[in-house]
Amino acid sequence: MFGSGPLTVLGGVEGIAFVKTKFTNYTDDWPDIEFHFISGSPASDGGRQIRKVHGLSEKVWQQMFKPISFRDSWSVYPMLLRPKSRGYITLRSASPFDKPYITHNYLTDPQDVKVMIEGIKIALALAETKAFKKFGSRFYTRPMPGCEYATPWTDEYWECLARSYTSTIYHPVGTCKMGPYWDPEAVVDPELKVYGISGLRVADASIMPTLVSGNTNAPVIMIGEMVSDMIKKYWAGKKR
Structure with a gap:
């Protein structure tokens, strides 16, 4: 039997892949990027929940995602593995009931940015394969708001994209x-x-x-x- 509906989707991530970019230290026995394949996008639910979970601003939603609301789509998210950037936690006060200060410091190490950019490029190359093309898959070319200063699809643009639309994957x-x-x-x-x-x-x-x-x-x-x-x-x- 085959079911249908939201409860038949395993958390929204239907596939994962681990890859090594050109920046990998090949003496180490691990990759530096993990891909999450999603059968949808932040626009899939018309802005009801996913945009809130991803912390998208009203400007980003209106300009980039609202035009494709409820459209069939898929996404691939490069995950930076073993980042070099380091954050820290400090106490707000001596009271155990006060929430601590959390400083994430995401993408503060230049090497992390380089690996992320390379991960984006590999994801794009993957999306251009015959396996995806036979389903009519094509790249969504609307630029990320706030990255207008960068020439589209250059390393400078991908860095801006990564810094503008990056989140934790809940594993600190x-x-x-x-x-x-x-x-x-x-x-x-x-x-x-x-x-x-x-x-x-x-x-x-x-x-x-x-x-x-x-x-x-x-x-x-x-x-x-x-x-x-x-x-x-x-x-x-x-x-x-």
Whole structure:
């Protein structure tokens, strides 16, 4: 049986691909771009929800996406893997009820921008293949508002596009870094115990010193299972 309707779409991402750009260090065993293939665009729902999730301004919506409202479309989003840019979190006050300051620093490292531009180019080349052309697929040529200063389809334009329309993919890590006691940035030790505080461990994506290439769900499950074994071993030793 084949169903239809919104609940038959697996979260809106029907395909993924990992690729290496020309900037990849080929001595490393991981790609630097992940593609998300989406059967739609921010205009697919006529501006009801997707534009809000993506944080699109009224100007960007009206000029770029509203003209193709409810039209059949597909999108490919290049995801920057293992970025070099680093953000940080600082406390707003001594009160635990005050939200912290989060400084993302996306695309502050020039290498990240170069990789993103190359990822966009690979995505465009992919969209020009026979496999997509046989479905009548064609590039949407309306320029991104705010990038009028750049010649369309140049590296300067793609950089503007990336900086104007880029978002997180919800997988931040590293704010409670695991590391040796002599590392000034380390928050937890190899058993995920917080330095300087008795009886407290952290067991989530924040303990990863660096970001993995894929989604963080499976690694976090592994972290949780490992620390649960550590805790059981600790209390088993106490009982003896």
